Amino acid sequence: MKPASFDYLRPATVADALAALAAGGDDARVIAGGQSLMPMLNMRLVQPRLLIDLGRLEELRTLRVEDGWLSVGAAVTQAEVLARRTLAQEVPLLAAALPWVGHFQTRNRGTLCGSVAHADPSAETPLCLVATGGEVVLRNLRRRRTVAAADFFLGPLTTVKAADEIVECIRFPLARPGSGHAFREQSMRHGDFAIAACAATVDGERASLAVGGVADRPTTRSWPLVAGGLPPDLDDALNAFAWDLGGDDDQHATARYRRDLVRRIGRTVLEEALSCRR
Amino acid sequence: MPPLTSTSALTAETRHAVSIVLNGTPRTGHAHPRLLLSDFLRHELGAHGTRVGCEHGVCGACTVRIEGVAQRACLTLAVQADGRRIDTVEGLAQANGGRMTALQEAFRRHHALQCGFCTAGILMSLTDYLDRNPKPTEEELRDMLSGHLCRCTGYAGIVRAVMEVTGQTMKEVAHV
Numbered sequence: 005m006k007p008a009s010f011d012y013l014r015p016a017t018v019a020d021a022l023a024a025l026a027a028g029g030d031d032a033r034v035i036a037g038g039q040s041l042m043p044m045l046n047m048r049l050v051q052p053r054l055l056i057d058l059g060r061l062e063e064l065r066t067l068r069v070e071d072g073w074l075s076v077g078a079a080v081t082q083a084e085v086l087a088r089r090t091l092a093q094e095v096p097l098l099a100a101a102l103p104w105v106g107h108f109q110t111r112n113r114g115t116l117c118g119s120v121a122h123a124d125p126s127a128e129t130p131l132c133l134v135a136t137g138g139e140v141v142l143r144n145l146r147r148r149r150t151v152a153a154a155d156f157f158l159g160p161l162t163t164v165k166a167a168d169e170i171v172e173c174i175r176f177p178l179a180r181p182g183s184g185h186a187f188r189e190q191s192m193r194h195g196d197f198a199i200a201a202c203a204a205t206v207d208g209e210r211a212s213l214a215v216g217g218v219a220d221r222p223t224t225r226s227w228p229l230v231a232g233g234l235p236p237d238l239d240d241a242l243n244a245f246a247w248d249l250g251g252d253d254d255q256h257a258t259a260r261y262r263r264d265l266v267r268r269i270g271r272t273v274l275e276e277a278l279s280c281r282r
Numbered sequence: 283m284p285p286l287t288s289t290s291a292l293t294a295e296t297r298h299a300v301s302i303v304l305n306g307t308p309r310t311g312h313a314h315p316r317l318l319l320s321d322f323l324r325h326e327l328g329a330h331g332t333r334v335g336c337e338h339g340v341c342g343a344c345t346v347r348i349e350g351v352a353q354r355a356c357l358t359l360a361v362q363a364d365g366r367r368i369d370t371v372e373g374l375a376q377a378n379g380g381r382m383t384a385l386q387e388a389f390r391r392h393h394a395l396q397c398g399f400c401t402a403g404i405l406m407s408l409t410d411y412l413d414r415n416p417k418p419t420e421e422e423l424r425d426m427l428s429g430h431l432c433r434c435t436g437y438a439g440i441v442r443a444v445m446e447v448t449g450q451t452m453k454e455v456a457h458v
Contacts, residue, residue: 005337009294012315012361016289042357043338046318053294055315057362083351107429109345109407113353194428 007045011054018063018172021056022145026168028054034170035059036078039106039114040122058170066173069094073139073175078118082111082129095176097136097203100187101128107195117171120156123163126198126217128189129174130157134222135203135214136176140165143172150175157221183207186276188269189217192256199257200265204273206281211235213242213270218251218262234274242267292361300364304329305373313360320344322360323370331371331402335431342430345403346370352410371402374409385409388443396434404430408444417448 015021025032031053035041038059044050058064058078066077067085074094076085082105085091085098092099105111105119105128119129120140133140133153140156142149142165153174156163165171179185189201201216211234212226225245227235235241246266251259292298297312304327311326318337323329323346335343337356344355347369374383385408388394395401404427411418411426418426423444427437445451 006318006321007316009314009316011294012292012359014290014292014361020289038357038359038362039339039354042359045316046337046356055359059362103425107342108411108426109342109352109354109429110339110357112351112410113357194425 005046007042008048008051010052013054013056014060015056015058018058018061018143018170019145021058021061022143022168022170024054024056025170026145028052028056030167032056032167036064036118037081037113037115038118039110040118040124064172069178072178074098074178075173075175076116077173078115078171080115080117082106082114082116082119083108085116086111094178095132095136096179097185097187097205098129098132098176100185101132101201101203104128104187104189104194104198104201110195117174120153120174121163121165121171123157123159123161123221124197125160125220125222126201128187128198128201128216131201131203131214131216131222132187133174133176134224135205135212136179138177139175141172141175142166142169144168144170148172153222154224159220180207182281184277184279184281186273186280188273188276190265190269197256200251200262200269202266202269202273204270204277206274206277211274211278213245213274215245215249215266215270218246218249218266223249234278238271238274239267242270245270298361300326300360302363302365303367305369305376311360315359315361317360318356319346319358319360319363319368320355322363323355323368326360329370329372333399333402335399340431341400342403342407343400345406345430347406347410350410350413352407369406369409371405374405385412385443385447388447389440392439392443392446394435394439394443395432400430400432400434404432404440412444412448417450418444420445 033052034056036058064077064079067080086102116129138153140151184206186204189198198217203214214224216222246263251262292315300313301310320334333343335341339354339357346355
């Protein structure tokens with residue numbers, strides 16, 4: 005399992021990277037942490053002619069709060085975000101979900117933006133970005149554009165990102181006072197791909213549940229609170245959501261098991277989110 | 283990490299000089315861009331302590347420390363490691379006057395290995411992890427170890443060895 009041949013570019017600036025990407029077209033790929041792309045290169049599922057390494061670009065090593073958002077640059081690793089002391093106050097859902105991303109050893113290298121660009125339907129970071137109402141900042145040689153996370157993912161490994169664009173950063177809105185958040189998932193072993201992942205948010209008068217690993221992209225549904233609590237017909241609502249997600253049988257689990265996970269874990273995280281409102 | 287002053291482009295067909303500091307000693311080898319760091323260490327520099335298992339980041343056998351941080355050598359290109367400090371299992375005893383470290387001794391005492399194929403990777407993960415979290419709970423430790431596949435020990439001996447070396451009582455792991 006060795007990658008096919010490619011040219012390798014270590015650009016000095018983001019502008020250099022974007023110029024090379026524009027010239028390389030569909031035959032060029034960018035790499036940052038490589039924890040999704042390197043396995044695909046090793047298995048030769050992707051065979052780019054040119055690999056452009058963003059990993060050492062200081063311009064992309066940004067992790068900061070600005071205008072009510074937590075902005076995470078393309079070269080920032082999962083371990084670096086997880087180590088941020090204020091993360092649990094800023095984006096509590098991300099703080100709860102990041103320990104589920106891969107393993108200690110892969111979080112040390114893997115990036116959040118890379119996971120978003122890769123768009124595996126069972127990945128935790130895209131799920132959190134959609135669940136919190138986050139944004140993806142895309143940049144090519146000529147312009148920068150911002151896409152809502154809900155509009156970014158089109159299906160498995162498929163997004164609205166054009167071949168000449170990079171995910172420059174992703175932005176999570178800071179949690180509002182009085183909101184509650186909870187995350188859980190089920191996988192074969194901790195750190196494996198999620199069979200079903202659930203992220204719950206209770207904010208104001210609404211409770212919402214985002215599910216990954218079942219549909220072809222992270223999917224959200226929300227319900228109004230009833231007398232300050234979860235709706236009395238929540239079981240029926242979760243059942244309808246579970247069926248609407250349309251999960252398939254695969255080597256890890258049956259569609260029926262996935263529906264059961266959505267109903268059970270969905271209720272658990274919604275109750276947790278309701279009880280941990282601050 | 284050396285400052286990056288200009289864009290460098292490496293062609294696929296050429297072997298390029300790659301310089302690393304391996305266990306404290308500057309070493310230079312040559313690599314095509316597609317060469318994995320794990321293969322660079324073993325085939326180019328002759329450092330065979332690092333094992334290669336699955337080559338897609340799952341088994342953990344190839345884990346090394348890059349600038350002190352435990353990472354998969356099979357998910358890193360040799361050219362990406364250029365200019366970096368790489369620590370592998372060979373360096374543990376080297377830095378300890380040629381004797382096994384306390385962690386390695388504890389591995390031996392507690393039968394934390396049988397075939398040993400996973401051991402180099404686990405030791406490198408642990409040396410980074412215990413620097414950051416010197417007294418992990420058993421739950422935290424098992425969570426970290428989930429990034430390594432060991433088919434001999436069932437992890438029980440590994441957990442016992444780490445608990446002992448971190449000065450924690452055996453009671454905590456009595457049920458394993």
